[in-house]
Amino acid sequence: MKQNVVKLEYAVRGPLVIRAAAIENELKKGANKPFKKVIRANLGDAHAMGAKPITFIRQILACASFPELIEKYDFPSDVKQRANELLDACGGRSVGAYSASYGIEIIRKDVAKYIEDRDGHPSNWEDVLITAGASMGIKSILNLFAPGNPPDGVLIPIPQYPLYSATLVEFGLEGVGYYLDEDKGWGLDMNELKGALEKSKKTCCVKCIVIINPGNPTGQVLREMGKPYTDEVELTSFMTISKGYMGECGLRGGWLEIVNMDKEVQTHLYKALSAMLCPTVLGQIATDAVARPPKQGEPSYDLYIKEKTAVLDSLKTRAKLVVDTFNSMEGFKCNPIQGAMYCFPRIQLPPKAIEAAKAEGKAADVFYAFSLLEETGICIVAGSGFKQRPGTYHFRTTILPQPELLNEMLTIFKEFHQKFTKKYS
Amino acid sequence: MKQNVVKLEYAVRGPLVIRAAAIENELKKGANKPFKKVIRANLGDAHAMGAKPITFIRQILACASFPELIEKYDFPSDVKQRANELLDACGGRSVGAYSASYGIEIIRKDVAKYIEDRDGHPSNWEDVLITAGASMGIKSILNLFAPGNPPDGVLIPIPQYPLYSATLVEFGLEGVGYYLDEDKGWGLDMNELKGALEKSKKTCCVKCIVIINPGNPTGQVLREMGKPYTDEVELTSFMTISKGYMGECGLRGGWLEIVNMDKEVQTHLYKALSAMLCPTVLGQIATDAVARPPKQGEPSYDLYIKEKTAVLDSLKTRAKLVVDTFNSMEGFKCNPIQGAMYCFPRIQLPPKAIEAAKAEGKAADVFYAFSLLEETGICIVAGSGFKQRPGTYHFRTTILPQPELLNEMLTIFKEFHQKFTKKYS
Numbered sequence: 135m136k137q138n139v140v141k142l143e144y145a146v147r148g149p150l151v152i153r154a155a156a157i158e159n160e161l162k163k164g165a166n167k168p169f170k171k172v173i174r175a176n177l178g179d180a181h182a183m184g185a186k187p188i189t190f191i192r193q194i195l196a197c198a199s200f201p202e203l204i205e206k207y208d209f210p211s212d213v214k215q216r217a218n219e220l221l222d223a224c225g226g227r228s229v230g231a232y233s234a235s236y237g238i239e240i241i242r243k244d245v246a247k248y249i250e251d252r253d254g255h256p257s258n259w260e261d262v263l264i265t266a267g268a269s270m271g272i273k274s275i276l277n278l279f280a281p282g283n284p285p286d287g288v289l290i291p292i293p294q295y296p297l298y299s300a301t302l303v304e305f306g307l308e309g310v311g312y313y314l315d316e317d318k319g320w321g322l323d324m325n326e327l328k329g330a331l332e333k334s335k336k337t338c339c340v341k342c343i344v345i346i347n348p349g350n351p352t353g354q355v356l357r358e359m360g361k362p363y364t365d366e367v368e369l370t371s372f373m374t375i376s377k378g379y380m381g382e383c384g385l386r387g388g389w390l391e392i393v394n395m396d397k398e399v400q401t402h403l404y405k406a407l408s409a410m411l412c413p414t415v416l417g418q419i420a421t422d423a424v425a426r427p428p429k430q431g432e433p434s435y436d437l438y439i440k441e442k443t444a445v446l447d448s449l450k451t452r453a454k455l456v457v458d459t460f461n462s463m464e465g466f467k468c469n470p471i472q473g474a475m476y477c478f479p480r481i482q483l484p485p486k487a488i489e490a491a492k493a494e495g496k497a498a499d500v501f502y503a504f505s506l507l508e509e510t511g512i513c514i515v516a517g518s519g520f521k522q523r524p525g526t527y528h529f530r531t532t533i534l535p536q537p538e539l540l541n542e543m544l545t546i547f548k549e550f551h552q553k554f555t556k557k558y559s
Numbered sequence: 560m561k562q563n564v565v566k567l568e569y570a571v572r573g574p575l576v577i578r579a580a581a582i583e584n585e586l587k588k589g590a591n592k593p594f595k596k597v598i599r600a601n602l603g604d605a606h607a608m609g610a611k612p613i614t615f616i617r618q619i620l621a622c623a624s625f626p627e628l629i630e631k632y633d634f635p636s637d638v639k640q641r642a643n644e645l646l647d648a649c650g651g652r653s654v655g656a657y658s659a660s661y662g663i664e665i666i667r668k669d670v671a672k673y674i675e676d677r678d679g680h681p682s683n684w685e686d687v688l689i690t691a692g693a694s695m696g697i698k699s700i701l702n703l704f705a706p707g708n709p710p711d712g713v714l715i716p717i718p719q720y721p722l723y724s725a726t727l728v729e730f731g732l733e734g735v736g737y738y739l740d741e742d743k744g745w746g747l748d749m750n751e752l753k754g755a756l757e758k759s760k761k762t763c764c765v766k767c768i769v770i771i772n773p774g775n776p777t778g779q780v781l782r783e784m785g786k787p788y789t790d791e792v793e794l795t796s797f798m799t800i801s802k803g804y805m806g807e808c809g810l811r812g813g814w815l816e817i818v819n820m821d822k823e824v825q826t827h828l829y830k831a832l833s834a835m836l837c838p839t840v841l842g843q844i845a846t847d848a849v850a851r852p853p854k855q856g857e858p859s860y861d862l863y864i865k866e867k868t869a870v871l872d873s874l875k876t877r878a879k880l881v882v883d884t885f886n887s888m889e890g891f892k893c894n895p896i897q898g899a900m901y902c903f904p905r906i907q908l909p910p911k912a913i914e915a916a917k918a919e920g921k922a923a924d925v926f927y928a929f930s931l932l933e934e935t936g937i938c939i940v941a942g943s944g945f946k947q948r949p950g951t952y953h954f955r956t957t958i959l960p961q962p963e964l965l966n967e968m969l970t971i972f973k974e975f976h977q978k979f980t981k982k983y984s
Contacts, residue, residue, distance in 0.1 A: 135824055136705045139831050147660060147833035179657045182650025192625045195841075200621035207632055225607025230807040232604045235572060266691065266811070269835055277729075280561045300834045304702075376836075382655040384840030386691070399560055406564050408572040409725045410694055411801075414839040415809030416620075 142303040145296050145519020150503055151176055154513040169511035173543050175531040176513045178350075178475050180381025183534040188380050188441050190434045191423040194220070195385075198229050198419050210433035216426075220419050229415040235408040237264025237389070238415070241422040245389050248425040255364060261392040261400075264421055266413040267383075268374035271390040273301050274407055275370050278399060279341055281306030287338030289330060293478060293520035293528065295350040308338035313523060316480065319469050320354040348473025351520050351530035353453075355472040369393040375417075375424050377475060379445040386414055387421035449475065452533040452540055459544045463551055471533065478517065478528050481551075487558035499527040505554060510546045567728040570721050570944020575928055576601055579938040594936035598968050600956040601938045603775075603900050605806025608959040613805050613866050615859045616848040619645070620810075623654050623844050635858035641851075645844050654840040660833040662689025662814070663840070666847040670814050673850040680789060686817040686825075689846055691838035692808075693799035696815040698726050699832055700795050703824060704766055706731030712763030714755060716747075718903060718945035718953070720775040733763035738948060741905065744894050745779035773898025776945050776955035778878075780897040794818040800842075800849050802900060804870040811839050812846035874900065877958040877965055884969045888976055896958065903942065903953050906976075912983035924952040930979060935971045 157165075158172050174182065181187065190213065197204045197217035204214045223240045225231030236242065239259075246259035265271035276298075279286040285308045290298045292311040302309040312330040314320040322345075334340050347356045363369075374388035392400060427442075428434040453471040460468040460479045468479035483498050491501030499516040506512050517528030535543055582590075583597050599607065606612065615638065622629045622642030629639045648665045650656030661667065664684075671684035690696035701723075704711035710733045715723045717736040727734040737755040739745040747770075759765050772781045788794075799813035817825060852867075853859040878896040885893040885904045893904035908923050916926030924941040931937050942953030960968055 135703045135827065139703060139827050142831060142834070144830060144834040177657065179650060180655075181653035182656035184651055187653055187655050196621045196625035196628060199624055199841075200617045203621060203628070203632070207628070224809065225604060226609055228606035228612055228809070230605075230612050230805075230809045231607035232602065232801075232808040266839065267836060273835075278560045278564060297834055304831065304834075376657075380655075383657040384649065384653070384655045384837065386837075386839040402560065402564050405569060406567060406729065409567070409569040409722055409729075410698075411692060412809065412811075414691065414811040414842055416624075416841045417839055 138304050138306050142300045143296070143519075144300045146177065146515055148519065150500070150507060150513060150515065153504070154507060157507070157511065167511070168509060169546075172507075172511045172513055173535060173539065174513050175535060175543065176515045178377060178532055178534065179383050180377075180475070180534050181383065183532070184536040184539070185381050185445060185534070186441070187382065188423075188438065190428055190438045191380060191382065191420050193434075194419060194423050195416055198416065201227070212428055212432040212434050216423070220422060224415060229419065231415070233264075233412045233415055233418060235410065235412050236404060237262075237413060238418055238422075241418050241425070242389075244422050244426040245391075249391055257391060261395075263390050263392075263404075263407065264413055264418045265372075265388045265390055266386040266417055267376055268372040268388045268390075269297055270386075270413070271370075271372050271388060272297060274403065275390065276301050276305055276307065276342075277406065278403060279305070279307050284308070284338045286342070287334050287340035289327070289334075289340055289343040291344065291346055291349070291352075293351050293517065293522055293530075294344070295346055296519055298344055299521070308334070310334040310338065310340055311521060314349070314352060314354070316469065316523075316526075319472070320349055320352040320478075322356060349476075350474055351476045351478040351515070351517075351528075352469070353471035353474040353477050354469065364393075366394065368395050370395070375421055378424075379442045379449075380420075380424055381445075382420055382424075385417045385420045387417035387424070389421060389425075448537065449533065452537065453477070455540065456531070456533045456544065459548070463548055464555065465551075475532050475534055476530050477533065478520070478530050481527050481529065483527050484555060484558040487554070490558065499529060502527065502554070503529055506547070506550055509553075510550050512543055512547060512550075563729050563731050567725045568721070568944075569725045571602065571940055573944065575925070575932060575938060575940065578929070579932060582932070582936065592936070593934055594971070597932075597936045597938055598960060598964065599938050600960060600968065601940045603802060603957055603959065604808050605802075605900070605959050606808065608957070609961040609964070610806050610870060610959070611866070612807065613848075613863065615853055615863045616805060616807065616845050618859075619848050620841055620845060623841065626652070637853055637857045637859050641848070645847060649840060654844065656840070658689075658837045658840055658843060660835065660837050661829060662687075662838060663843055663847075666843050666850070667814075669847050669851040670816075674816055682816060686820075688815050688817075688829075688832065689838055689843045690797075690813045690815055691811040691842055692801055693797040693813045693815075694722055695811075695838070696795075696797050696813060697722060699828065700815065701726050701730055701732065701767075702831065703828060704730070704732050709733070709763045711767070712759050712765035714752070714759075714765055714768040716769065716771055716774070716777075718776050718942065718947055718955075719769070720771055721944055723769055724946070733759070735759040735763065735765055736946060739774070739777060739779070741894065741948075741951075744897070745774055745777040745903075747781060774901075775899055776901045776903040776940070776942075776953075777894070778896035778899040778901050778903065779894065789818075791819065793820050795820070800846055803849075804867045804874075805845075805849055806870075807845055807849075810842045810845045812842035812849070814846060814850075873962065874958065877962065878902070880965065881956070881958045881969065884973070888973055889980065890976075900957050900959055901955050902958065903945070903955050905951055905953050908952050909980060909983040912979070915983065924954060927952070927979070928954055931972070931975055934978075935975050937968055937972060937975075 193213040221227045223238045242262045243259040245262045246257040249257040287308040287310045289310045315323045376383040428438045460466045465482035488498045491498040497518040503516040514529045514531045618638040646652040648663045667687045668684040670687045671682040674682040712733040712735045714735045740748045801808040853863045882893045885891045890907035913923045916923040922943040928941040939954045939956045
C-alpha cells in the first residue's frame with residue numbers, strides 16, 4: 135500500500151483518545167476507577183463540552199431542512215427571510231440539490247463581504263470557496279504542491295496542528311519546522327524562520343509557509359503584517375465554523391480565500407475541487423449565518439448578541455483561569471491564551487518519570503498524559519503530537535469544559551500533578 | 560505544482576457545464592436565444608430537477624437542527640423519537656459536536672443491519688464507515704494504493720464515472736480500462752477482463768477492480784456473483800444518499816462497507832480518515848433515516864411509502880420513455896436502464912459532423928453536445944468524458960427532469976437531432 139499513508143500520524147485522535155473511549159465504555163459497564171467520568175479536554179469540540187448552539191444559526195437550518203416551518207412555526211421574520219433567500223439559491227429550492235463545487239454564490243458573496251469588513255482589505259467573492267470545515271480546504275491547497283526528488287517544502291510552525299504534518303507526509307511533501315518562541319508568547323521569530331529556510335535547502339525547495347492564527351495548540355495571535363505582504367504574497371487563508379463563539383464542528387462549514395494566486399494554478403485547484411461535487415449545503419447555510427449574522431434592529435439581533443457575548447465572555451474567564459492555575463503549579467509554565475480555545479503549557483518532568491516512560495517505550499509527555507488519563511479520567515493531548523523543542527515537554531488542553539467542570543478538572547489535575555511529581559522524585 | 564493535479568480531468572463538471580451556466584446568465588440578462596431555459600440533464604441531481612424530498616428525512620433533520628421543535632411542533636411521534644435517539648448519540652446532544660471520524664456508532668449499526676437485510680450476508684458495524692457522500696469514501700480507498708514505478712493498477716470499466724479516472728490520475732495510479740459489452744446490455748465480459756489484465760502487466764501491477772453498480776453512465780445492474788467471491792475477495796462497497804428515491808445530493812451522506820480487508824491496511828485507513836475529523840453530522844443523520852426508514856405500523860410509514868413509491872414509479876416510467884424515444888430516433892441505439900438514473904445512448908454521427916468537430920478541435924461527441932446546448936438549451940455530457948470504444952459516440956443524460964419537462968426535452972432533442980443530421984449529411 136501507499137507508504138505515505140502508512141507513515142502518517144495524527145495524534146489528536148491517536149492512542150490516548152482511543153484509550154479514553156475505551157475507559158468510557160469500561161465505566162459504562164461499571165468498572166471501578168478512581169473517577170466517574172472522562173473529561174475530554176483533548177478536542178476543540180465546544181458543543182460536546184456543553185456549549186449551546188447559537189439560536190439564529192439553528193433556526194435557519196431547521197427552516198432550510200423542512201421549509202414548511204417557514205410558514206407554520208413562529209420563527210423571527212429575519213430567520214424566515216434568510217432561509218427563503220438561501221433556498222432560492224438552491225437548485226429546486228432544496229438543500230438536497232448539489233451546489234456549485236465552490237459553494238453557493240450568495241454565500242461566497244456574504245463571506246467576501248465579511249472578510250472585507252473584518253480586515254479592511256478588498257475581497258473578491260470569486261476567490262472565496264466554501265468548504266466542509268477548514269481541514270478539507272487546507273488539504274486541497276497542500277495538494278497543489280509537488281512531491282518528488284527534491285519535493286516541495288512547506289514551512290510549518292513547531293508546535294503545529296498535526297493535520298499539517300500528517301497531510302505533508304501523506305502528500306510526499308517535506309515539512310520544514312520553524313520553532314515559535316515560547317519565551318515570547320509563542321511569537322514568530324524572523325531569525326529562526328531564516329535559519330529554518332536556509333537549512334531546508336539541502337532536502338527540499340520551500341514553496342509555502344503555514345501560519346496558524348490563532349495558534350493551535352499554542353493560542354497566540356499574530357497581528358497584521360502590513361505592506362508589502364498584503365499586495366504581493368500568494369496567500370490562502372482558512373476559516374472554520376467549528377471554532378469561535380459558534381463552535382459548530384459537526385456541521386462542517388468553513389471557507390478559504392485566495393489572494394494573489396497564479397491564475398493557472400487557481401484554475402487547476404477549482405477543477406480538482408469539482409471532482410468532489412460540493413461541500414454539504416446545510417454546512418454552507420450555517421457558514422452564511424456566521425458570515426452574515428443579524429444586524430442591529432433585526433428581530434434576531436438581541437438574542438444573537440446575548441448568546442455570542444456570553445460564550446466569548448465565558449471563554450475569556452476560562453482562558454485566564456486555566457492559565458493562572460497552571461502557572462500556580464510547580465514545574466508548569468503557561469503562556470497567556472490570546473485567541474483560540476487551547477493552551478500548551480510546558481511541564482518539567484522528573485528524571486525518574488522520563489526513565490519510567492522510556493522503559494514503557496513512550497515519550498515522557500505521552501507517559502504523563504496516559505498517567506493523567508488512567509488516574510483522573512482527564513484526556514489531554516501530549517506535546518509530542520504537535521512537535522516541540524527536543525528535551526521540552528508540553529501538552530495541549532482545551533478550555534472548553536463548562537466553568538463548573540473546568541474547576542473540577544483543574545483541582546483534580548493539580549492533585550494528580552503533585553502525586554506524580556512526588557512519585558517520580 | 561503537482562503534475563497529477565494539472566493532468567486530471569473531470570468532464571461531468573467541465574466546459575459544457577460551465578457554458579450551460581453562462582447561457583443561463585445570458586438568458587437572465589434577456590439574451591435572445593432559440594430557447595427560454597437550460598434543461599440540465601447532465602447531473603444526477605434529482606431535487607434540482609424538481610423531485611421533492613422524503614418528508615421523514617427532512618422532519619428528522621429539522622428536529623436534530625433545532626431540538627425545541629421536538630417538543631413544540633406537531634411532528635409524528637416516530638420522527639421525534641428518532642431525533643431524540645440520534646441526539647443522544649451526539650456529544651452534548653448537539654449536531655454541532657464532532658462525531659467519531661468513522662461516523663456515529665448507532666448509525667453504523669443501522670447501516671450494517673440495512674446491508675444484512677438487503678443482501679442476506681452478515682455485516683459487521685465496525686467495518687462500516689459513514690462518509691460525506693460516496694466520492695469521499697471512494698477517494699479514501701483509492702488513496703491506499705501505491706503510486707511509483709510501476710504504480711499499482713486499478714481496473715475501471717469503460718464507460719466509467721470520471722471520478723475514477725480523475726482520482727487515479729491525481730494519485731499517480733494506473734487506470735486499466737475494461738470495456739463493458741454494449742451489445743449485451745453493458746454487461747461484464749470475462750474475456751475482456753482477462754485480456755485487459757494481461758495487457759496491463761507491461762505498465763503496472765493491478766491490485767483492484769472497480770465495479771460500478773448500477774452502472775454510471777450506463778445504467779445496467781450486475782447481479783450477485785456468489786461464492787467464492789463473497790468469502791474471500793477483499794471488497795469495499797459504497798453507497799450514497801444522493802441517488803435512489805431520496806436523491807439528497809446536497810446533504811452529503813453515504814457509507815462504505817469493508818469486507819475481508821487486511822486488518823493492518825484497515826487500521827491505516829481508519830487512521831488516515833481520522834485526520835479529516837468527521838463527515839457532516841446532519842448528513843449522517845439523513846443517512847440513518849435512509850438505512851432505517853419507518854416500519855409498517857409506525858406513524859410515518861404510510862407517507863414514506865407513498866412518497867418513495869411515487870418517485871420510483873415515476874423514474875421507471877421515465878426510464879422507459881427516454882429509452883424508447885431514443886431508440887425511435889435515427890442513428891440512436893440505447894440499452895434499457897435497469898438501475899441508476901442515467902442512460903448512455905450510442906449515436907451515429909455523419910462524417911461531415913466529425914470533420915466539422917475536428918476543425919474546431921473538439922471530439923465529435925463534444926461537438927454534438929455543444930451544438931445541442933447552444934441550439935436547444937439541453938445540457939448533456941459527451942461520451943468521451945466517460946471514455947468509450949474508439950470510433951463510437953455516446954452521451955449521458957439523466958432521466959431526472961419531471962415528466963412534463965422530460966417530454967418537452969425529448970421533443971426538442973428529436974427535432975435537434977433531425978436538423979443536425981440533415982445539416983451534416
